[in-house]
Amino acid sequence: MHLLTDGLKLAAGRALEELLERFTSTRLRGLGAGILITALVQSSTAVTLACIGFVNTGLLSLRNGLWVIFGSNLGTTTNAWLVAWLGFGFKISAFALPFVGIGATLMLAAPGMRTRALGRALAGFGVLFLGIDVLKDTFSAFGEEMNVEDYLAGGLLGQLLLVLIGTLMTVLMQASGAVIAIVITAASGGLLSIEAACALVIGTNIGTTFTAILAAIGATSNARRLAASHVFFNLITGVVALLMLPVLIALLGLIRDWFGNAGDPATTIALFHTAFSVLGVLLMVPLSNWLLRTLEGHFKSREEEVARPQYLDANSAAIPDLALRALRMELNRSQAMATACLRGAAAEQAGEAAIRRQRDTLQTLSAAIAGYTGKLNTEHLPPVLVDHLARSLRVLQYQENAAESSLQAAAQAVSLTPLTPTLHGALTAFATAADALADAVDTSREEFGNEQVNQRLRETEEDYARLKEALLVAGAHAQMSIRDMQEHLRHASLLRRAAEQAAKAAHHLAALDEGAAAPQDAPAGVDQAEAGAL
Template identity: 70%
Template sequence: MSLAEELPLDTVAPSLFSILAGAFGGVGLFLLGMHLLTDGLKLAAGRALEELLQRSTSTPLKGLAAGMLITTLVQSSSAVTVASIGFVNTGLLSLGNALWVIFGSNVGTTMNAWLVAWLGFSFKIDAFALPFVGIGAATMLIARGQRPRSLGQALAGFGVLFLGIDVLKDTFSSFGAEMDIGQYVGQDLLGYLLLVGIGTLMTVLMQASGAVIAIVITAASGGLMSIEAACAMVIGTNIGTTFTAILSAVGATSNARRLAASHVFFNLITGAVALALLPLLIGFLGVLRDWLDQPASPAVTIAMFHTVFNVLGVLLMVPASGWLLRTLSRRFTSREEERARPRYLDANAATVPDLALRALRMELGRTQALAAACLQAASTRPAGEDAIREQREVLEALSHSIAEYAGRLNAAILPPTLVEELARSLRVLQYQENAVDGSLQAATLAPGLATVAAHLTAAESAFSQALAALSAAADPAAPAYAEERVEAALHTAEDAYARLKEALLVAGAHAQLSIPDMQQLLRHASLLRRAAEQTAKAARHLSALDAGIAPPRDEKPDGEPAEGAEPA
């Protein structure tokens, strides 16, 4: 008679195949359920969660609450992290507010451990989970609207998730009787670091910290590992979630990379503190568990540990957030950000009006170079639209700094002559912004323009060359930068524009171009001419300011257009 025949069925040692099958099957069911649950909740909510994230983050406390709430609702801190990075990337969410959303998402993700602890070990799981699967599947098949079907998907996912926990629990219960992981991992710092590394690696590979925590809880409940070992692995799951943020920040803006770095910083610091205080925290959890009248089960203890050390991390960030924000602001700077920082608008110079206006004129020289570069990029075929957009972002940032600087000067008591110079300086900035806007509009229109005949190509090329010459002449860094040279280049560009306009009208009249194509080409040329005019005006006025002479003749001394002059 075999050993299996002599022993009762439930005392037969599990085979390696049954252990592996149970472990992989349980994890697979959990991941499938988590995927269905998360996607279903996100689809059911539609844009409501994104709008909540965008609207409810005006203060650190609101950002923290929004991060906790949304992560609890969608059961995915990674989704909230990726959404936050996306909002920061597009400028819809400031870095300072997004920091607290990330911190809140780390606290919100602990609800997953509580679901496993409360529901996975307090009920007969299959009797609890199977109705959710049935109701959810029926809703998915019967419902007509997108939202009811998505809710059905979430319900089915919720049930499948707990079926996975049931499989894991049965597997680890039988396996834990045969082996204790403590025999292979030392109960010292090196052993705990190894467990943290295992938890991190599992989270990175599975891309679901909730699944790893469910495995850890069921393994600890089945006697496979001690509470201390399980808590060390839970610390690793927190660190592993940073991998998603790092991937999302690749190729993103500097602020998005800073936000990803803050996520890494939070989880590393929190994990290090939790590991250093591990025995103390577990002792504190025993006292807290008795006070809250919670059962002394491994599942509840691990869920409490996950929550407590993430809350501890948030408390650590309260005094450190200002330093963290300042430190991150100095890191991951892009070339555009470096260019967008004022070079000459020194706060000390602002106390001396003459020096302040000189610094302002020097900064306007930088913005003038940007306007000239945009005109150059717009006049080429194909137009450099991406380059213009980058230059425009830099100009917008510098314009904001210049406006703030001018506001500080306005607050001081200035002599009338300096007030006039300040007004003229701001007028130059307005011309430059108009020039860049016109260049961008022309570049955006360019890809849809029709191909023209050879005789029109010559006129188009002459106009482009004239614009290139003007952009070179209007750059303050040019060796022969002077008002007379700019005036001559503008006159040439105006003549080239007139010839191109006439050629396009003739081509349209003789059916060599369709009327819509002719109109689009004329609009494109007009936008370039407008950008050229504004660039030239800015250059002439900047040159006059540098020379300390009266404004050019197209304007009165007070900055208003002269009679008969074309308005700006």
């Protein structure tokens, strides 16, 4: 199973990631993607880990990732069908040995990595079924002499013990498909009854959650929520399947007889595996929204706690003046986040990850503030308060612009080429001025003042102009490539924009706090065209 799974994953290349990125926009598509990818790579663990990775990096939402996980549980049932149809419907050595031979040849002689990986998968496929052939003969001999259930307690207690054995086997082998193949072979050889085999299969389903739990350690809150949803889904599905075990087996026996497979344990176990996975998905359809709400209330990160509004509530919303005061206090918090982004971008070693976390926190808080203002808009507010509300939203937009430009500047800084000492000095002076401006525009400081903001902004503009001129001269005199010059100019421009937007937010916040009119003129250094647009 490891040869087969690893070979398929390597041969697929980026197909796993591309499918997850492109085909998970709705619940149904996420479910389909989970089924398809798991059927292709024969590993629900691989899909689960990929999902956690994508949710961890924000490429996949928690809601859509949830349905990929559910689909993965359905997709893993294809392994049981492969074993049931190929392992017990054909002369195994007739097709398994050629797969081993062809696969081994490709592994040794193929020129490309993906072709060698495909050979590995083919060899693994052949060896898997050769192993099943050996198990069939061995279990058949054992089955004539003994029954595993003779050594277990009867009833529900015995079934629970079998579920535990199946869970432990999966945790130890890290391949539920291999365990299911052994279970099907043991049942076909008479070593296990259908009921015992099905209880073991339930255990394998629960055992697959262990890897997801390990992968979630140290991950983001959403990734931990996704891992928790995987555990919840498999546990609930397992409990329901165990309680309904006699009914499900009787029903599947009727279906099996209808298809003309009477007395075939392999088909019955494969049917059971599929049926209880489908049952789990059906259970999740009405429960998924509740599960999402419950998960979002847990595994909260520090950033999410910070992103929660501290001053906005329904009580203050009922009194317009109080609501606007609470809004201004919340905007002071969001201003501190924007200035932290600016300060991070101005640092010599810009921490892109830290700025991204701060930007995301600001965006979350911004959404909460926008929702609060939406509720206020429904009230009958006097014109002066409506004007204050609009100005507050403008402040919020400036802050988000500052954070986004800071993040882009930090991302740009990673790929910049080293500068000559003279140019590096100009860049350092500009970054130092931007850092000083970040301190000045923090409205939570007791010594905050508009004049200081204007002074720091003028200094930032002057240092930006000197850096820009120096870069243009260096490019014109071939002291650096035109491409490198453009990259450095873009980085400086992004940092300058972040500084200007943070300064605008500070000016408007100060005017709101003082009850003054909105600033009419743009701060020093801002183009008049931009000022007019704003």
